[in-house]
Amino acid sequence: MTLVRTLLEIPELRMRLRAGSGFLDREVTRIYGTELPDPSRYLSEGELVLSGLLWWHEPGDAEPFVAALAQAGCAALAASGADSGGIPDDLVTACERHRMPLLEVPVDLSFAVVTERVVLALANEAGGARKRLLSAAADDASLAGLLAHGATELGAHCWIRSATGRVVEASAPGPPVERTVLPVSGRAAVPWSLVVAAELGPGLAEVAEELASLVGLARAREDEVRRVQMRVAAPLIALLGDPASNAAELAGAFAATGLPAEQPLRVLLARTPGARTGTEILDELLAGHPAPVFVAETGETGDEACALVLADDSWPQDWAESATRALARLGGGRIVIGVGGPATMPGLRGAGEEARHALGAAVRRDERVAVVAGEEIGVHRLLLAGAPDELRRALRERTLGPLAGHPELLHTVRVFLECSGSPARAAKALHVHVNTLRYRLARAGELLGADLTDFRTQVDIYLALSVEN
Known part of the structure; x- marks a missing residue:
C-alpha cells in the first residue's frame, strides 16, 4: 500500500x-x-x-x-x-x-x-499486493478466504454477486456498495461480478482484476466438486424419466443418495433452450437452500435438467415467484421451470410427472421466464395430461360432439359449470335472464342426451371441456 x-x-x-x-x-x-x-x-x-x-x-x-x-x-x-x-x-x-x-x-x-x-511506486506496490494475493490463494483458495485477503489488499470491503442479484460471498455484512464492479472470469450460465466498495487507481485496479480471476478459478473448482457430488443422484433422476423403470430400481437408486425415505421431496425440471445449461440455472436458484439438493442433466443437449430438493419447512411458499424475479434479471433466451411435489419416495415418480406437466404449462406461457408449480394446475388438468392425445380428443368428441355446431350453447354450459352449477351466478356472468339460461341448458341437455344437473355428468362434461385448453 x-x-x-x-x-x-x-x-x-x-x-x-x-x-x-x-x-x-x-x-x-x-x-x-x-x-x-x-x-x-x-x-x-x-x-x-x-x-x-x-x-x-x-x-x-x-x-x-x-x-x-x-x-x-x-x-x-x-x-x-x-x-x-x-x-x-x-x-x-x-x-x-x-x-x-x-x-x-x-x-x-x-x-x-x-x-x-x-506511478512506479504504485505499480511496485500493486505487484507486491498481487504476489501476496496469489500466495494467500495457494494457502486458502475458498471464496471466503480469497475475498478476505482481497479486501485487505484493496483496503475496501468486497462482495461476489451473481447476475440474479444473489450475494455469493462477502467480506462484510450488508448489501454491496458499488464503487467498482469487475466481471469474474469464466464462462458460466449465471455470470458473477466482483464488487468493491472503493474507486480504484491503476495499481489497485490490477489487484482487483487478479482477485476477480482467482475468484473465477475458485468457482470452477467448486463447480467441479459439486458435479462429482451430484453424480450419485444421476441414476435416480434418469429412472424418474424412464416409464419402463420399476419400483425396486427406483428404491435402490434412491438409497444411494442418502436422502431420508420418509421426508418429502420436490422435483424441479428446467428447460433452457440456447446457450445456458439447465443445471447451472437450478444450481443458482437452489444455492441458498439449506436442505440437501441434487441436480443432474436429463437430456443430451444439456438444456434440460432435474433437481431433487428436500422439501422441509425451509422451502418458501413463494418460491416460484421469487425464482421468476431472480431469473428475469438474466438476459438471453427463454427459461422455463416446472415444480412437482412434495412427495415421499413411493410417490416420487408422480411428483416427477407433475413437474413435467407443470413444465409444459410454463412452456405454453408467453413470458420469457416462466416458473410454474404443480399446485397452480388443477387436479383435473393433471389427470387429463396423463392421457394420450388421441384418447383425450376421442373422449371430447364423444361427450361434446352434439354441441359442435352450437357455440352459444357450448359457452353457456362452460360458464354454468364454472359457476359451480348455480343458475343465478351463471345468468349474471352471461348477462342473461335466469329463464333464458335454463332454456339454453335444457336445449343443451337434449342434444347431449344428458342431465346437466347430475353431478357425475357435470364432471364428465367439464373434463371434456378442459381438453381444448
Whole structure:
C-alpha cells in the first residue's frame, strides 16, 4: 500500500511536508494533475493532486481549491510555487484547516519526474499486493478466504454477486456498495461480478482484476466438486424419466443418495433452450437452500435438467415467484421451470410427472421466464395430461360432439359449470335472464342426451371441456 509518507521517503523527489503531518498514513491510489481553480468534478478518492498553482492569483484563492480536494477524499496535494514566488501562506493555512497533507515540490524538479516516480511506486506496490494475493490463494483458495485477503489488499470491503442479484460471498455484512464492479472470469450460465466498495487507481485496479480471476478459478473448482457430488443422484433422476423403470430400481437408486425415505421431496425440471445449461440455472436458484439438493442433466443437449430438493419447512411458499424475479434479471433466451411435489419416495415418480406437466404449462406461457408449480394446475388438468392425445380428443368428441355446431350453447354450459352449477351466478356472468339460461341448458341437455344437473355428468362434461385448453 502506497502511503503519503511513502512519497516523502523517495529520495529523488525531495518533497518537503508543509501541512497535514497527522494524515500521512492515507493511501495514494493514483496521481492527477490540474491547474483548474475548481477541479471538483474531476477528482477521485485517494488521489495525489499535482499542481503548479497557476490557478492562484491572490489570498483567498486557496480555500475553495483545497475544500474541493477534501470533499473528494484526495490523499494529498503536491504543489510547486515556481511561478507564484513559493507556496502561498493561505494555501498552507487552507490545507491545515481541511486536514490535507501539502507536499512542496522543489522548483527544479519537473512534474514529469514526479508523475513517473509516483506511478512506479504504485505499480511496485500493486505487484507486491498481487504476489501476496496469489500466495494467500495457494494457502486458502475458498471464496471466503480469497475475498478476505482481497479486501485487505484493496483496503475496501468486497462482495461476489451473481447476475440474479444473489450475494455469493462477502467480506462484510450488508448489501454491496458499488464503487467498482469487475466481471469474474469464466464462462458460466449465471455470470458473477466482483464488487468493491472503493474507486480504484491503476495499481489497485490490477489487484482487483487478479482477485476477480482467482475468484473465477475458485468457482470452477467448486463447480467441479459439486458435479462429482451430484453424480450419485444421476441414476435416480434418469429412472424418474424412464416409464419402463420399476419400483425396486427406483428404491435402490434412491438409497444411494442418502436422502431420508420418509421426508418429502420436490422435483424441479428446467428447460433452457440456447446457450445456458439447465443445471447451472437450478444450481443458482437452489444455492441458498439449506436442505440437501441434487441436480443432474436429463437430456443430451444439456438444456434440460432435474433437481431433487428436500422439501422441509425451509422451502418458501413463494418460491416460484421469487425464482421468476431472480431469473428475469438474466438476459438471453427463454427459461422455463416446472415444480412437482412434495412427495415421499413411493410417490416420487408422480411428483416427477407433475413437474413435467407443470413444465409444459410454463412452456405454453408467453413470458420469457416462466416458473410454474404443480399446485397452480388443477387436479383435473393433471389427470387429463396423463392421457394420450388421441384418447383425450376421442373422449371430447364423444361427450361434446352434439354441441359442435352450437357455440352459444357450448359457452353457456362452460360458464354454468364454472359457476359451480348455480343458475343465478351463471345468468349474471352471461348477462342473461335466469329463464333464458335454463332454456339454453335444457336445449343443451337434449342434444347431449344428458342431465346437466347430475353431478357425475357435470364432471364428465367439464373434463371434456378442459381438453381444448
